[in-house]
Amino acid sequence: MRWVRYAADGKETYGILEGQDIVEVEGDPFAGYGKTATRRKLDGVKLLVPVWPRTFYAAGLNYADHVIAAASKRGEVPKLPEAADIGYRANNALIAQGEPIVIPKDATERVQYEGEIAVVIGKHAKNLTEANALACVLGYTIGNDVSERTWQGGDRTLWRAKNSDTFKPMGPWIETDLDLDKAMTIVRVNGQEKIRFATNSMIFGIAHFLARMSRYVTLHPGDVVWMGTEGVTENIKHGDVCEIEITGIGVLRNPVVRERQ
């Protein structure tokens, strides 16, 4: 099942995507819902960020080649993370399908995409085991963890490097039925494929992260956990269109513009 969140007729609503049609619901996928008689065309609505998380988690370094490539660029010996220590991103930066990634006017040219799977929590959960962890998951969506590498290297925190307004595209919808082991993540810029990797080839898997996190933190319905990206990333610039596809979910597509001087 695919959950879409959208604006139409002046209100923001959840619906269930069936082909190119949306079945509008009352309520939401977290607290409960009922189908209504309203049907809409997907291309007739404005898609919204599929959920505003209560807490926005991000794994950061969680694919081996990405860690090795980043260390190599800095001339350092790569150090793989030794434990599933979760990090955070910020809600101000979230944008939806089709909305522009705006590069701040004083950013360097080193603004880069990171294609990631995003786990959407559906139920309150504490003290999960790896065996039962995925039962709290509602579904999966796609994130683009846009990063300004100069700020990432120089600032004391990741605030503007990772969380400048518009730096966190998420969508286009939540897919509840995904075969993680078959999913491939593909990044394209202006239609040209930049990287393709097995989505589930993580250093620490989703169940491991959720089990470890929930030893200390309660997961809440609507929380999201971005799982990190793989490989070498490249710069994106004004005029580009960046697409993150995860097979079985869909394509998150955002144009790139640079803030005017």
Place this chain on the structure above:
Amino acid sequence: MRWVRYAADGKETYGILEGQDIVEVEGDPFAGYGKTATRRKLDGVKLLVPVWPRTFYAAGLNYADHVIAAASKRGEVPKLPEAADIGYRANNALIAQGEPIVIPKDATERVQYEGEIAVVIGKHAKNLTEANALACVLGYTIGNDVSERTWQGGDRTLWRAKNSDTFKPMGPWIETDLDLDKAMTIVRVNGQEKIRFATNSMIFGIAHFLARMSRYVTLHPGDVVWMGTEGVTENIKHGDVCEIEITGIGVLRNPVVRERQ
């Protein structure tokens, strides 16, 4: 004016505190409100976290003696922050006035308080100047940035060190009329004063932080910004009661318990 958020008669509501009485409102201090005819006694309601932030910001290192003391404990040369780089805390960890700080069963004894002023944003804001920054502030409340120092030193991120469930007491209410330059922050454990410092003696002041942040991020109504703590902090343990007072706001009081084995 003091804004309280509380539970009574099975619902969660905002009200205005007048002495020991609450004037209940419809709406909230961010989107707008109207006073109702309902009056309640402060000691007859359950106080709630005064606002659930959309983004929960925290300055981290922002008072000189605290930075120097922490470096000294690690045997390092203190390095004061060179720029107002904001960090984050997580909503899962928020608790209200009177609720227990629960130390995870595998935490060390090095769990410590940090008394902080918390800025509550009232209006959307972008590209503020230091001169106009405080105009977006609704008011101020109090935070206790509880920290497990062993995890803080060893984990790759601050997730469980700073954001284990219950590690972020915030309250008791939002004070809209505060003379920042007169405010004193006082920490007491079991009634014994541990530290007292001028709340506004920050390395980077509130207006400077908000101006710099808002160059890159839009501040939203209900966002909170915790401004850091001063001095040496000490351990708290099962059975303690930790109080953070900021003169002109009030007292945030929470008991401490250790999770059962």
